[in-house]
Each structure stands twice: as C-alpha cells, then as structure tokens.
Amino acid sequence: MKNKTLLAAALFLFAAVLPLIVTEFWVHVLTEILILGLFAASFNMIFGYMGQLSFGHAAYYGVGAYTTGLLMVKANVPLLVCLPLSMLSAGLCAAVLGYFCVKLRGIYFAILTMAFGQLVYYIIFQWYSFTGGDNGLQGIVPPEFLGKAANPYYFFTLIVVAIGMTALWIISESPFGYTMRAIRDNAERTEFIGINVQRYMHLNFIIAAVFAGLAGALWGPFNRSVAPDLTNWQHSGMPVFMTVMGGPFSFLGPLVGSTIYTLLMAFVTSFTEYWPLVSGVIIILVVLLMPGGFLGLLNEKFPFLMQKLSGAKETDEQGRQEP
Amino acid sequence: MNDADATLLEISGLSKSFGKYSVLADVNYRLRKGEIAAIIGPNGAGKTTFFNLITGYHRVDSGTVRFQGRDITNWPRHRIARAGISRAFQVSNIYPRLTTYENVRQAILAQEKKTLDIITRAGGLAKQDTLELLKLTGLLSNRDTVAGILSQGDKKKLELALALAGKPEMLLLDEPTAGMSSEETHETMEMVKRLNAQIGLTILFTEHDISVIFGYARKLSVLYQGTLIAEGTPEEVRKNEEAQRCYLGEEV
Secondary structure: OHHHHHHHHHHHHHHHHHHHOOOHHHHHHHHHHHHHHHHHHHHHHHHHHOOOOOOOOHHHHHHHHHHHHHHHHHHOOOHHHHHHHHHHHHHHHHHHHHHHHOOOOHHHHHHHHHHHHHHHHHHHHHOHHHHOHHHOEEOOOOOHHHOOOHHHHHHHHHHHHHHHHHHHHHHHHOHHHHHHHHHHHHHHHHHHOOOOHHHHHHHHHHHHHHHHHHHHHHHHHHHOEEOHHHHOHHHHHHHHHHHHHHOOOOOOHHHHHHHHHHHHHHHHOOOOOOHHHHHHHHHHHHHHHOOOHHHHHHHHHOHHHHHHHHOHHHHHHOOOOOO | OOHHHOEEEEEEEEEEEEOOEEEEEEEEEEEEOOOEEEEEOOOOOOHHHHHHHHOOOOOOOEEEEEEOOEEOOOOOHHHHHHHOEEEEOOOOOOOOOOEHHHHHHHHHHHHOOOOOOOOOOHHHOOHHHHHHHHHHOOOHHHOOOEHHHOOHHHHHHHHHHHHHHOOOOEEEEEOOOOOOOHHHHHHHHHHHHHHHHHHOOEEEEEOOOHHHHHHHOOEEEEEEOOEEEEEEOHHHHHHOHHHHHHHHHHHO
C-alpha cells in the first residue's frame, strides 16, 4: 500500500513537472494521454476487473463530451459544473443501456455494447438542431481562469484525472471491486455465495460509464470542439487497444497503454499519415508477443520490480502480521 | 428441543427432464433440521441434478422445494443462497485468479452483505473470520497461494470453505471428498461432523465412497434412474433388497 501511494505521488509530481520541460506541442500530447488514460481506465473496470469486453464504451465518453459541450456553448454553464453533470448524464445513459447489456456475456455482451454505442452515435449524428450533427459543436473554450495557453488546461486536466483515477483505484480495491474480480473469475460461483451478479455488473457498468463521461467532459474544452466521431465504434476501439497494450491486469495498465499509444501516434503522424497502418502492426505484435500487455511483460521479465511497484504480494498484510 | 425435529427441507413431486430424457421423476424428500443425510446411487442417477434443482442451478419442471417452510422453487440462485442453503460443487468451483485468502474473504464479505461497499479497502475487512475459516478447513498454510494452482484436494477444501462462509442452515456437499487422499477425506468429514454437532448445521451430501457413506450419514436415500427407491437409516438401507440390487450390490 505504501509503495503504491508513493508510486502514485511520484507519477503525479513527474506529470506536474513535465510541461515545464517540453514544448507546447508535447503538452497537448500529454493532455491527450491523461484524458484517454482515464477513458481507458474506466473501460478497464469492465474489461480487466469484470471480465467483459465493451466495444461501445465511447458512447459514454461521447455523452459526457456532448453534455459539457452543449452546456458550455448553449447555456454558458461553467466547466466545473459541467464535469459532474457529464458524469451524471453518462451514468444515466449507462443505467438504461447497461441494463440490457449485463444480461449477456462474452461476445454477445461485446456486440450489444457496440450496437448501443452505434445507436448513440447515430442519434448524435442525425440530430442537427440539437447536437449540430456531423458538424459537431464548435467554440467550446476553457474557462477564463485557465487562459489560452496549453499549460493551465493541462494542469487542470491532471488534477481532474488524478481525482478520477484515485476514485477508480479506491473502487477497484473495495469489496465491490473484489466482487468484480470474483464475477470475472467465476460468475456462477458468485451467484452461489449469494450475490446478484447481474445487478452488480449493472452497477459496475454505470460506474465505468460515469468516469468515461468525466474523461469525455475534459475533451471538449481541450479540443475546442466535439464531433460525433467521439462516440462511434472506432473510438470505442481505442481504450481496447490501449488497455491490451498496457496490460489489463494492472490498474495502471490502461494509462501506460494510453501513454504508449498517444506518444506513438503523435510521433508517427509527424512524418507519415499512415498511422492506422502502424498502429495495426503494433497491435498485432502486442497480441502475439506480449499477451499481458506492456506491464504484463515487465512483470514476467522483472517480477521483483513489479512486485515492489504494484504490491502484488500485498496479501501478506492480510493477516500475516497485524498492522 | 422441539426445533430439532422440525422439517427443514421438504421436496414434493420434483421432476426434471432435459429434452426427452427424464432425469428426476416425482421425487419426494424430507430432511429434518440437524440431520446428516446422504443421497447415494450410481452415476447418472440424478444426484447432482437433485442438488441443482434445490439450489436453483436448473429450473424445476414440476414439483416444489420448501425450505424452512418457505416455497423456494425456482428462486434465483443468489436468493436461495441468502435463504441459508450453501453448496459445495463436485468439481471445485472457485476463483482461480484470486488467492486462497481472497477467495474465502469474498464469500464472507458476501455473507456479511458488504460487497456493495465501494470505499473501504477490502484488504482490511473480515480478517478474523477469514483466518478462522482458513484454519478450520486446513488451508491456512496456503493462504497466499493463487487458488488456481492449489492441489485438487486443497481446491475441494476451498470449495467447502466457500460454502461454509455463507453461514448456511443447510449445507449441500456434492461428493465432498472426491480427489482427496484418504487422510484428507477423513479430516474433512470429521470437520463436517463436528460442525453438525456444534452448531447444528444440517448436511446433505452425495458420495460414492462406501466408508464415508456408512461412516457419517445417519439417513440414506437411494436414488436410481431418477427415482428414490429406498430410504432409511444406514442399517435399513443396507438390508433393503431393492437398494442392494440397484446400487449397493455392485460394491458391497
């Protein structure tokens, strides 16, 4: 536990110092890493912890982005008020759609989440009078106190993402979080110890969507606009790629994946437009060569280091000695 | 005590078929509180299906299951578990990627209704109860082992621990000692017997091991091709001709 708190503090400090060293372009990239990292971490609550593949998680990210975008553009609502409202709207959306998804498992779960994601996409895409259709929403500017430079919004994002990640971390280590692992490992047994598996999966689906909504809410002011593409299935694939790349079985895996993916994308697109080709090759290599993702590979090659960092052996403190 | 004679489980007219295959036909069964009873019969007789119907694993075609006076027929599995029926599976059904400790803690937290808590660190909860149950089931030395790599016998012990964690009124054990050494078998059954004596836990088990059946059960029921053909004390069943012909004759 101590190690993990230290690691988190070190990461936060590192992230806080970075923009003072790098150029503005890279500050934008860093902001993107954080937002997408939170998005991927929220996705991993369903994938890594609950053991189901959601291929429509961008719907909740997009609902969060549009909630903030619409409130800011049409009603001049302050960003700080928009963030919780985006979480709420994404959560409500997941409460309705997730109700049906959690009745299914495996490939059927994946397909239904994807179908609902596309449904959200088409609604946003078609509803010109409200969402601006395929034009999206323009002119979403960060609040005045953050100014126009890249750094202030980066710091704002860092704080919000840190709060979001901490909340997800606490949930993942709670009895509820362990119930998710139990459902992932053996849903049937979990029913026989007296847990209403479907209801718990539904709750977790909503929690994951709430934090996807928070990540989405940060995107609009960062990009100065939102577009319906944020909700479609290609965008749902991003947290999948990132999580698989970083390692779905570690809490920080999705963030690591987001870092690798976003850095590579920024790097590669600076001299070729064939980023999808490159990312495709990378995905194939990751899946073939390191099925546990980047952190899984580290764990395999340097188990000692990873144990220290992730506290994998932390079960020691559960009873071996009183604190 | 009056209570001790009370009927805990009452099953009437229970039937189940899969497609055109009838697995259980019109089974009537009563179990008193505090009993240790066994269901015996050859493979395919319907013993596991019988358990599956009681615990809600399969839907009942017809008939009723009453537990503590309540009709629990076709209740969802988690509600039946909450009502006080725990079950250990024939093939161990555990959480392979959690440690032994985490496995047991999970079942205890479920019993204590703490699993909706999203704020408290699970690591600090239910320590005492978890350690006690690990000790009781002889798993203490394996507490930090990932359950998926436990030996077959230890998995069965963990299976039993998960069932016990639910603090059940009635414990269903489906071949509890399959895969265990004879020493482990003895230890496990002695523990079950102790629990029965100490806290009055009602136990219903299936078993193939004749020494376990006649050593521990106080009531035997013989299931053969989906129907109950004999019932009584071990002595009565041993003398029952039909039971001998259908099942015991093969092995005694």
